Amino acid sequence: MTEERIDGSGGAGEAIELLRELIREGCVNDGTPSSGQEIRNVRVLQRFLADAIALGRIETQVLESAPGRASLVARVRGTDPDAPALGLLGHLDVVPVDPDGWTRNPFGGELIDGEVWGRGAVDMLYLTAAFACVLREVALAPRPPRGDLVLLAVADEEAGSDLGMHWLVREHPEAVRVTEALSESGGMRMGRHVAIEVAEKGSAGRRLVVRGKPGHASIPFGATSAAYRMGEVLQRLEAVMPAAQLGELWNAFVDARIDDSELAERLRDPVRLDAALPQLGGIAGYAHAVSRITISPTVVRAGAAHNVIPGSASIDLDIRTLPGTSDEEVDELIAAVLGPLADEVEIRRLRGWAATGSRSDTPLFAAIKRAIAEVADAPTVPIMAAGGSDARVLRELGIPAYGFGLLAPGWSYERYREGVHGNDERIDLTSIELSMAALRSIVSERIG
Ligand SMILES: [Zn+2]
Known part of the structure; x- marks a missing residue:
């Protein structure tokens, strides 16, 4: 230039x-x-x-x-x-x-x-x-x-x-x-590739509702604060990470971005992937996000008055899905993460949308690849956006x-x-x- x-x-x-x-x-x-x-x-x-x-x-x-x-x-x-x-x-x-x-x-x-x-x-x-x-x-x-x-x-x-x-x-x-x-x-x-988005993760928000036994805060004996239940649920959510689900776009990302062949091999293995993430530096967050369904608690609510033990509490989860993830699978995943607590938690569905993707063998994608090769002398890698x-x-x-x-x-x-x-x-x-x-x-x- x-x-x-x-x-x-x-x-x-x-x-x-x-x-x-x-x-x-x-x-x-x-x-x-x-x-x-x-x-x-x-x-x-x-x-x-x-x-x-x-x-x-x-x-x-x-x-x-x-x-x-x-x-x-x-x-x-x-x-x-x-x-x-x-x-x-x-x-x-x-x-x-x-x-x-x-x-x-x-x-x-x-x-x-x-x-x-x-x-x-x-x-x-x-x-x-x-x-x-x-x-x-x-x-x-x-x-x-x-x-x-x-x-x-x-x-x-x-x-x-x-x-x-x-x-x-x-x-x-x-x-x-x-x-x-x-x-x-x-x-x-x-790496030497130019990334072009062909797919985006979906969103399947959920509200988890937990219940306790309300009471006056001056006499806590016999009451069960929903805030305690909420704390247990949050601890599970932090401790349990959904497992990786790797597809074609993941392999394309690893091929394009990772030069170290030993590291690349570990990243292609869903069992060894998580332990390898810290080695990815600034791209680790992206790699984590596009290799699985993610769950992030965002809004937590319990109690309205300082002197009332809350009888219910809720946690909103920002959940990002992969292409093909159904609502039932999301609910099953949450139940699996909650483990023994699952029976005590009501799961409500919030507004969301499915993951979407376009094929990378269309005439338009071929034109994008040719243009990038011509202008930047670089190959194109199709990627999923988080x-x-x-x-x-x-x-x-x-x-x-x-x-x-x-x-x-x-x-x-x-x-x-x-x-x-x-x-x-x-x-x-x-x-x-x-x-x-x-x-x-x-x-x-x-x-x-
Ligand atoms: Zn924008």
Whole structure:
């Protein structure tokens, strides 16, 4: 990458400026319905695309699920109805910041020493900006594409997508119709490989309810505080780790990331894996998470008044499942973890979603692999994400959806994880350039 290309034609100059504008709007989504106000970033994108819209090359729709919670759908029509309709799925919202933890203004969009700073720079405004730039290039090209290219610039990803993708596919299925899609969570380096998300874990939250015998706290004899029962349950949850369940994506991860063949062999063995985890350094948490169902107690409740022994208590569990895990299996796993305590615990199901995955033998995934080989001279490794993204909403409809991005060498998976939602979030211009180059290649192969 030369300096000239960074600001020159064919580079990423427009994407960089657009990214800075999107950051400055600060569409912070704190989970409350009136936060986010993504309409402001919709306006930024409308201005950016205005020339192509005026020429009739892009059809746009602004779809608002609640006041200010707007998403923009921008479609370049293809000439061949049988060609793929490629979706570029980027969210417009960002998570809140802790301003004390930042050394720069998190909403300044400053460009310092070759990096754009600000909340959302990595997650995922740099991609949303790159998607919009490539859409505009395709729209203004002398010849229209074969297939549709569709920018889905959406609200509310960071708070579960009820006011974004879930609402859009339910209320406006024709507007958001695509046959395949790229979204976030890709481009991190794993060894010499570039990681691309093809699957995401599911969520199967549970509330455990335990009961005791209430009484006045001044006369505890004869009463049984539910808080004691809760403590026993928590101790079991901490002591018992669900066993590893290894699949194809696990083996691909080990092959890509672990050079030491002896360590790799232990990691492929579900019995010896756990003892090997501490040797993995910064990637151990990811390896632990994607090799099993995880259970994390998050909210514990017992008692309402200082002088009353609580008769019941509850523990909410954040449980992340693997592809194919059923609700019954989750309940059985909890019972197994609780062991002798299981009979005393009521298990209630909280809202969740199934793990999703797209196959890695589709034409779109082949195009991603070719583009990464061409632009970064690196092989691609398909990975499972521990968390969730909007890609799953499309996968649930049977539409292949992959993470995208092509970050510069040095962007390990752990650096990416720390950058996302962390302090001093920022992205280098080389990563934006690489991502743009790979995206152009994919778009031209699939619909050009
Ligand atoms: Zn994101």
